Each structure stands twice: as C-alpha cells, then as structure tokens.
Amino acid sequence: MLIREEELDPVKTQIFDLLVGFEEEKTQEEQKCQSQRLLNARRAIEQRREEQELSTYFNEESWFDEK
Numbered sequence: 702m703l704i705r706e707e708e709l710d711p712v713k714t715q716i717f718d719l720l721v722g723f724e725e726e727k728t729q730e731e732q733k734c735q736s737q738r739l740l741n742a743r744r745a746i747e748q749r750r751e752e753q754e755l756s757t758y759f760n761e762e763s764w765f766d767e768k
Contacts, residue, residue, distance in 0.1 A: 709717070
C-alpha cells in the first residue's frame with residue numbers, strides 16, 4: 702500500500718481538477734469532431750448510392766425511348 706507523505710492543499714487540488722477537466726473536455730470535443738466526420742461520410746455515401754439508383758430514372762436520353 703502506498704502512503705502519501707504530502708497532503709494536497711486546496712490550490713493543488715484545484716489545479717489538478719482543472720487539468721483533469723480540461724483533458725475530459727478535449728477528449729469529448731475530439732469525439733464530437735470524429736462523430737461529425739463519420740456522419741458526414743455516411744451521408745455522402747448514402748447520397749451517392751441514391752444518385753446511382755435514381756440515375757436511370759433521370760437519364761434524359763431515355764425519357765423519350767419507347768419500351
């Protein structure tokens with residue numbers, strides 16, 4: 702068992718809390734940015750697939766072809 706020889710005073714405790722809070726906020730912000738990038742990529746993929754599926758319906762050359 703580790704015995705701490707030095708007691709933390711309130712200033713050291715506040716500094717530690719600020720550093721931990723800053724790191725947590727930084728991590729959350731990075732996760733938020735990563736989630737947004739993934740969402741944008743997913744939307745782009747879905748839009749591309751939708752455009753490919755609908756391209757035959759919007760092909761101007763085949764509008765007047767009789768089937």
